[in-house]
Amino acid sequence: MKAVVLEAYNPEERLRVAEDWPRPVQRKGEVLVRVVATAVNRSVYKTANGFLPRFLATLPKVPGGDLAGEVVEGDEAGTFKPGDRVFACTDSWRPEVAWGTYAELCSVPAAHLARIPTDISYTDAAALCLTALTAFQALKAARLQQGQRVLVHAAAGGVGSAAVQIAKAQGLQVVATASAANADFVRSLGADQVIDYKQQRFEKVLAGSPVDAVIDTVGGDYEPRSLQVLKRSGTFVNLYAQFSLWPILKGKVRALLRLGPRYTTLFVSAGPDMQRVAELVAAEQLRPHVQAVMLLEQASVAHQLVYSGHTVGKVVLQVRAE
Numbered sequence: 001m002k003a004v005v006l007e008a009y010n011p012e013e014r015l016r017v018a019e020d021w022p023r024p025v026q027r028k029g030e031v032l033v034r035v036v037a038t039a040v041n042r043s044v045y046k047t048a049n050g051f052l053p054r055f056l057a058t059l060p061k062v063p064g065g066d067l068a069g070e071v072v073e074g075d076e077a078g079t080f081k082p083g084d085r086v087f088a089c090t091d092s093w094r095p096e097v098a099w100g101t102y103a104e105l106c107s108v109p110a111a112h113l114a115r116i117p118t119d120i121s122y123t124d125a126a127a128l129c130l131t132a133l134t135a136f137q138a139l140k141a142a143r144l145q146q147g148q149r150v151l152v153h154a155a156a157g158g159v160g161s162a163a164v165q166i167a168k169a170q171g172l173q174v175v176a177t178a179s180a181a182n183a184d185f186v187r188s189l190g191a192d193q194v195i196d197y198k199q200q201r202f203e204k205v206l207a208g209s210p211v212d213a214v215i216d217t218v219g220g221d222y223e224p225r226s227l228q229v230l231k232r233s234g235t236f237v238n239l240y241a242q243f244s245l246w247p248i249l250k251g252k253v254r255a256l257l258r259l260g261p262r263y264t265t266l267f268v269s270a271g272p273d274m275q276r277v278a279e280l281v282a283a284e285q286l287r288p289h290v291q292a293v294m295l296l297e298q299a300s301v302a303h304q305l306v307y308s309g310h311t312v313g314k315v316v317l318q319v320r321a322e
């Protein structure tokens, strides 16, 4: 089958288009899917730079953790049948998993898949996999009640744009950080307040009106600054998730000593939450924003575009025509 193969992380990321890559083996409980579209995340970049556990990385590897496609072989339980339109966040974003979604075929545990709502294209569905699931799980970790306020950083990005919409669907008040160029887009997703992070310090704008949770995909000094505007009873969700025991330990120690807000480091987990994402899409409470669609062969260019850190919504790779 055709696949894009990651051959090296350093000194430069090396991706090669292979026309004769072996087909994945369909294991018990898995569904074989013909991939129509996948989306670009930063997991290769983050592995190369030690943000994800590089020591576990396997090469060569087919990257990609977002899948939208058609079932070729269903699972033995009959949950999915040939021809079903499905999407998923797959575990293959993890450095140690060799069989990802930048390929014509992918074998995925049935429990990770959900059916694509009928009026959504494969390209749009691919934009609502890993990042939408991450946003859903981040809000779940934040344990918010209807009417509470959440600060979503980088709200124009893949995770952020999904988090704003899901938070609104849950009846939350949303404060978002975005640049002025993306403020209208973020408002159109439902954000109640948008802070232009290039012109204003969000902790100054929010001084005196602390929030109940922060969803942080930016990291660096955003963490201490966010903690300044978080209620003592609130939750900080660390999604930039540098792979290190320190933030995890820090969260545990803080919780143990009751040093203020809960602190959670979250890595997205493929699984049945994808069904909830599908329900939000079907209810028109979550919609994709696709900045660009490129061919699978253009994966290298697409990666560099996403690594710029300034894309809006998602960049999608078309593996075969819809």
Ligand SMILES: NC(=O)c1ccc[n+]([C@@H]2O[C@H](COP(=O)([O-])OP(=O)(O)OC[C@H]3O[C@@H](n4cnc5c(N)ncnc54)[C@H](OP(=O)(O)O)[C@@H]3O)[C@@H](O)[C@H]2O)c1
Binding pocket: 041, 042, 043, 046, 130, 131, 134, 153, 154, 155, 156, 157, 158, 159, 160, 177, 178, 179, 180, 181, 182, 197, 217, 218, 238, 239, 240, 241, 266, 267, 268, 269, 306, 309, 310, 311, 312, 313
């Ligand atoms: N823990 C997990 O399981 C998990 C899962 C998915 C992603 N992530 C991580 O989360 C991070 C974000 O992922 P993503 O896919 O959402 O990123 P993305 O789509 O690449 O984010 C790009 C957006 O971030 C905005 N942005 C950049 N710097 C900003 C800042 N300082 N303040 C506010 N907005 C800023 C940009 O807006 P402007 O152009 O206006 O600057 C742009 O729209 C990445 O580090 C990714 O690895 C973690």
